[in-house]
Amino acid sequence: MSAETTDATPVSPGLGPSWGGVLLLCAGLILLGAWGWLAPEYLMARGFPLDDAWIHAVYARSLAAGQGLAYNPGIPATGETSPLWAWVLVPSHWLSQDVATRVLLTKLTGFLLHVMASGAAFLALGGRRGDRWALGGALLMLLHPDLVAASVSGMEVPLASLCIWGLVLALKARSVLALGLLAAAAPLCRPELPVVTWTLPVLFLLGREPLREFARVLGAIAVGTAVSFGGMGLWYLAASGRPLPATFYAKVGGGGPGLWASLMRGFTELLPGLSFTALPVLGVLVLLVAERRGRPGPSEGWRLAAALVGAGLAFCCVSFALIHPLDPAAFYHQRYLLPALSLLVVPFVPLAGGRLQARVPLPGHRLWVVLALLPAGVCALRLPARLERLTNDARNIDDVQVSVGRMLSGAPPEAVVWATDAGAVRYFGQAFVVDMLGLNTPQMLGADAQAYLDAHAPAYLETVPTWSRLVDPDRSWPTPRIFRPSTEYTVTRIIQMRLHALVFCAQGTGTYDIRGRTFAFRCAPLGPPFPGPP
Secondary structure: OOHHHHOOOOOOOOOOHHHHHHHHHHHHHHHHHHHHHHOHHHHHOOOOOOHHHHHHHHHHHHHHOOOOOEOOOOOEOOOOOOHHHHHHOHHHHHHOOOHHHHHHHHHHHHHHHHHHHHHHHHHHHOHHHOOHHHHHHHHHHHHOHHHHHHHOOOOOHHHHHHHHHHHHHHHHHOOHHHHHHHHHHHHHHOOOOHHHHHHHHHHHHOOOOOHHHHHHHHHHHHHHHHHHHHHHHHHHHHHHOOOOOHHHHHHOOOOOOOHHHHHHHHHHHHHHHOOOOHHHHHHHHHHHHHHHHOOOOOOHHHHHHHHHHHHHHHHHHHHHHHOOOOOOOOHHHHHHHHHHHHHHHOOHHHHHHHHHHHHOOOOOHHHHHHHHHHHHHHHHOOHHHHHHHHHHHHHHHHHHHHHHHHHOOOOOOOOEEEEOOOOHHHHHOOOEEEEOOOOOOHHHHOOOHHHHHHOOOOOEEEEOOOOEEEEOOOOOOOOOEEEOOOOOOOOOOOHHHHOEEEEEOOOOEEEEEEOOEEEEEEOOOOOOOOOOOO
8 A cells, every 4th residue: 555556646656665664663673762861660560451461471381381271270271262373472481480581571572572573464454565555554553552462461452363364465466375373363363353354355356356366365365264263162162061251251342331332432432542543544534535535546555555444343342241341540441442454554554544645745855854754753753651551550550459369379279269360360369260250261151150160179368449348257257358550550440459369268158249149158268378578
């Protein structure tokens, strides 16, 4: 999607493909240095901004130890919604036994994938011709504050972005083998990513390719998708008796707001709330309409831009429909959308630049280069604030969830903890963890959950306000340990969730309530009340 393909008017020479790639690589190195300068605490001293990132780390550690996708040691579980991301993180656990080093390697791995995804976007937009507007679009993606933050968050966002832009390259090359492999990889990055692998080729190729070629492309994608979903479905059935990951049954639906309310909140609050997003998205839509009305037939650049935006919007619709964006400003909800964000904002630079260059006579090659890079520069101005928020989110998680896990680092392996947040408590703690939400304990999803809990009587109980509580706890138990953040709580706007309590179940019986489900328990105290560091 270059200036040459968006309009027939001749344009001045570009930068050259090699120079464009060099500049993009240099920008990545500068960005890495800026990260160390702007957020050294996050780089070297903090964990992750979401407890879910520690869940990925749990599965990666299990794979590295040769135990497969297991949450508790040796017991297969279906809580990993991005198995490929867990595999990508395995080398981080092979290379070091030190948790801080593993965390740093995880962040650097995500950042490298983000740079690679931006490079793939550069090539897909016209980088092979050295198009300056392609470089501007790729730099906009590389420097986008929310994508940078996501790349070092311990979450799978950069891997999913790389898969998407790899798909775009394979689609432009008409490589059936690459399309099939990427279609197989997509569900292993994010379960909803096949929305893009199907929508993108249909929008880009329909009506312009011979039916035979169109069928070859869709056939390759169909085979890859079927192999991936089929293989993972068999694994899920064997591990849990259900064909989908446990997180789907635990998170999707649940009697929340309706579809229309979810879509409205997503498109009017979550998406516009991201950095430098509303203007590019609206700009792309306007430019697509203007370009289409002004030409007898759509150019390839127009088709690609329309396909990218259409696939991005389809992904947003599915994401908002599956997970209601209850807290649009929280990274917890934003991360579901971020894999497709680049599809919405990156086409803005080539489309706007190509149209401007075709209609406005500006002398000088350097001036066009400056204009091509201007959106990325404006976008990058929000980077310090975004990294500051990222650092504080990670501090919150370290102060609360990680501290709960470290408190259980000395618990005997046969002790059981009933947990609400199930990431750091499993990664750092030694006790057997029952994920009471069912994300990593699929036995909690069925009607026989009480029987499973009876067989796993708790020594420790974790409660989180608005999510879980003990009903009439025994007053003879030791005073619960309360964990609270040392800075402003920014992980979510639900301020009550800043406090987590860890209760030692010393004796007797009780009742545990979580999201409207109530379970009885009999204490099975093992080990000291609070075995980890204070």
